Structure formats: C-alpha cells, structure tokens
Amino acid sequence: MFSMDLIQFQRLFNKEPRYRLEQAKKALFHDLIQNWQEAATLPLSLREELNKKWPIEISAKTFVSKDKNTTKVLLTLKDGLKIETVLMCHKDKRNTICVSSQVGCYLNCSFCATGKIGFERNLEVWEIVEQVLFFARYLKKIKEKVTNIVFMGMGEPFLNYQNVIGAIKILNDKEGFNLGARHFSISTVGIVDGIEKLAKEELQINLAISLHAPNDELRSKLMPINKKYPIKKILNAADDYIKKTRRRVMFEYIMIKNLNDSEEHAKTLAGLMKKPLYFVNLISYNPTGIFKPSFSLRIKKFKEILEKKGVMVTQRYRFGEDIEAACGQLVAKDGRK
Ligand code: SAH
Numbered sequence: 185m186f187s188m189d190l191i192q193f194q195r196l197f198n199k200e201p202r203y204r205l206e207q208a209k210k211a212l213f214h215d216l217i218q219n220w221q222e223a224a225t226l227p228l229s230l231r232e233e234l235n236k237k238w239p240i241e242i243s244a245k246t247f248v249s250k251d252k253n254t255t256k257v258l259l260t261l262k263d264g265l266k267i268e269t270v271l272m273c274h275k276d277k278r279n280t281i282c283v284s285s286q287v288g289c290y291l292n293c294s295f296c297a298t299g300k301i302g303f304e305r306n307l308e309v310w311e312i313v314e315q316v317l318f319f320a321r322y323l324k325k326i327k328e329k330v331t332n333i334v335f336m337g338m339g340e341p342f343l344n345y346q347n348v349i350g351a352i353k354i355l356n357d358k359e360g361f362n363l364g365a366r367h368f369s370i371s372t373v374g375i376v377d378g379i380e381k382l383a384k385e386e387l388q389i390n391l392a393i394s395l396h397a398p399n400d401e402l403r404s405k406l407m408p409i410n411k412k413y414p415i416k417k418i419l420n421a422a423d424d425y426i427k428k429t430r431r432r433v434m435f436e437y438i439m440i441k442n443l444n445d446s447e448e449h450a451k452t453l454a455g456l457m458k459k460p461l462y463f464v465n466l467i468s469y470n471p472t473g474i475f476k477p478s479f480s481l482r483i484k485k486f487k488e489i490l491e492k493k494g495v496m497v498t499q500r501y502r503f504g505e506d507i508e509a510a511c512g513q514l515v516a517k518d519g520r521k
Contacts, residue, residue, distance in 0.1 A: 190309060190354060193238055200230065206359060212240065213360040216321045242318045247507040254504030257318060258516060261287070261311060265304055266516040267338055269315040271322070272503045279323055280332040283315045284514065285348050286339025291373055293407045295396075295438060296512040297472040298338045306344040312351035316361070334369045336392075338514045341370050342378025352389065365389050371436065373409050374418035383428040391425060392434040392465070393418060397444050398452035406444075419456065432461045436500075438512075439478035439486065440469045450486045454493035463496035470502065470510040 197205040204226065211223035219241060220226070220234040245258045255271040270282040289296070290303035315337075320330050333355065335341040341348045352368055355361040369390040372378055382391060395415070397403035403410040422433045435457060439445050457464050466487055469477040478486075483499070490497045504510050 209360050216324050249504045249507050254509050256509035268514040268516045270509045271319045278331045281319050282337045284337035285341040285344045289339045291409050297515045309347045309350040332367045336371045342372045342375035374413045376421045379421040383425040395435045396438050426461045435464050438467045438469045439483050441476040441478045445478040445482050450489035454495050457495045465498050467500045
C-alpha cells in the first residue's frame with residue numbers, strides 16, 4: 185500500500201510535460217493497470233520510477249459468498265494493519281463497493297462487530313481510493329464496472345472527514361475514475377458537525393444516518409455516541425442539510441428481535457420520520473453475538489405501520505452473511521499485526 189499522499193503523486197510529474205500526469209491518471213483509473221509497466225503511453229524510465237516511488241500492486245485475500253453475489257477482500261496496509269472491503273453485485277447490474285474509512289472504530293455500538301476490535305487509526309486518502317481500485321480491476325476482468333460506492337464498511341466516515349471527502353473527490357474527478365457524485369453514499373452514526381460540513385460541500389452525494397432506535401433512552405444503550413449527539417440534534421442537522429441541499433436523507437434502522445421492533449417503536453419512529461425527503465431503510469440485524477434478528481413477519485408489520493403513517497420506507501437486502509461480509513460484521517479477523 186502507498187505511504188504517500190496524492191499531492192506527492194502529482195509531484196512525481198513536476199519535471200514532466202503536462203500531459204504526462206493526465207496519461208498516468210488515465211492508465212491508473214480508466215485502463216485500471218495493475219503495474220506501471222502496463223502504462224504503454226508513458227516512457228519506460230518514468231514507468232520504472234513510478235513503480236519504485238508509487239507502486240500500485242494491491243495484495244489482498246478474497247472471499248466469495250456461496251451465491252457469488254458478494255466478495256469480501258482483506259487488504260493489508262503498509263503498517264501491517266488490515267481492513268475489509270466488500271463488493272455486492274445486485275441483480276439489476278449495480279455493483280456496489282462498501283468501503284472502510286478507519287481501521288477499527290471507537291464508537292462501540294453494541295450490535296456492530298467492528299467496534300469490538302477497538303480503534304487503530306484513520307485511513308489515508310489513498311488507502312480509501314485503493315479499496316475501490318481493487319474491485320474496479322476485479323470487475324474489469326468480467327467486463328463490469330463499479331457503479332456505486334458506500335461508506336458503510338469499518339469505521340465512522342465523519343471521524344475521518346477530510347480523507348473521506350478527499351477520496352470521493354479523486355474518485356469523482358472527470359480526469360480520473362469519473363464516478364458521478366450521486367453514486368456515493370456516506371453513512372454516519374450522526375456526527376452533527378460532519379453533517380453540517382457535508383451540507384456546505386456542494387457535492388451531490390447521498391447521506392445516510394444510522395438511527396436504529398426511536399428514543400434517546402434506547403439509542404444511548406445501543407450507541408454510546410447518542411449521549412453526545414442525541415436524536416433531536418441529529419434530526420435538526422438533517423433538516424438543515426435538506427434545506428441547503430434539497431437532497432433526501434436515509435435513516436437506517438436495524439431490526440433487532442424484541443429490542444427495537446415493537447408496534448410502539450414503529451409508531452414513535454413514524455412520528456419522527458414523517459417529513460418530506462426523509463426515508464427509512466429497514467435492515468435485518470446481522471448476528472454478531474449478543475442480539476437476534478427480528479422475525480421477517482415482525483419486520484413486515486413494522487414496515488406497514490410506517491407506510492400507513494405516510495413514511496417512505498425501503499428494506500435492505502442482506503448480502504454476504506456466510507462470509508461475514510454483511511453490515512456490522514467487518515472485523516478484518518487477523519486485524520492487528
Ligand atoms: N459508522 C457508520 C458506517 C458504518 S456501518 C455508521 O454507523 O453509519 C454501516 C451500517 O451498518 C450502519 O447503518 C450500521 O449501523 C449497520 N450495522 C452495524 N452493525 C450491524 C449489524 N450487526 N447488522 C446490520 N447492520 C449493522
């Protein structure tokens with residue numbers, strides 16, 4: 185993995201004619217080369233220099249689910265730490281990459297496996313970009329492309345705000361990877377200053393907020409960060425975000441058996457969520473230890489209550505449970521060195 189930042193990458197081209205950087209970006213992000221030797225438009229000496237100073241091979245171990253729709257990759261970082269990234273191939277031809285933003289996480293939500301391994305460090309811009317490049321190369325072999333990128337892997341993206349936005353800008357860059365802003369989603373536990381900053385970015389990316397409980401008492405039990413950012417503060421930030429951007433906000437709600445899935449919970453949630461441009465995404469809880477997932481009948485009922493009250497609601501399809509690649513199951517097993 186790279187140890188340098190992208191500005192340093194650009195510096196490698198300081199002595200070159202202007203078009204060289206463009207050629208290199210095209211080779212890297214469009215042709216998806218795996219080694220600079222493959223960059224036929226660049227002179228041999230430059231290719232050799234790039235291979236030395238900015239190697240682009242990615243060493244990884246992949247796991248494919250039985251139904252073949254999910255692929256998880258374990259990437260080793262330059263300091264030996266490990267992260268996981270997931271590719272989900274949808275039936276409608278979307279290929280979504282679920283990227284990590286941190287090694288581990290210190291928010292310790294009770295239902296999420298990532299929190300259990302603690303926090304190691306933030307990922308660098310390039311370490312985020314590489315997760316996408318890995319799968320872009322992987323998909324190219326079967327003549328497919330990355331169509332969506334979601335920051336729903338390990339870590340809290342808004343606690344690594346600058347590097348997450350930096351990576352999005354590289355991947356969104358027309359001269360580079362050129363994936364449209366609307367194809368990116370950031371999921372947050374509700375870090376209010378992150379939501380406020382994003383509202384000012386003028387980037388048309390999607391915002392998702394992990395709510396998971398309709399009242400502060402329960403939410404604080406599930407997500408300790410709720411004490412700092414309680415529901416009201418988060419919803420105020422979401423309202424401001426909508427006012428500024430006119431974009432929809434997704435509220436994620438994991439369905440945990442006998443914990444947050446009663447009719448009462450549904451009614452309280454409906455009261456909070458009945459607003460234009462809000463929508464709820466119900467997620468079946470993926471087992472990580474202590475809780476059990478709600479029965480599907482319960483989820484159906486819960487969904488009906490929300491719908492009857494006029495709340496927009498969707499349900500998330502579960503991917504890759506058998507390879508521990510589903511939401512909240514990412515731990516990069518031999519995560520530490
Ligand atoms: N820290 C960010 C992004 C990572 S988690 C956040 O929390 O939003 C991405 C999504 O997976 C979040 O909605 C998270 O709450 C959810 N998730 C975590 N553990 C889960 C589990 N065991 N089952 C289902 N979803 C889970």
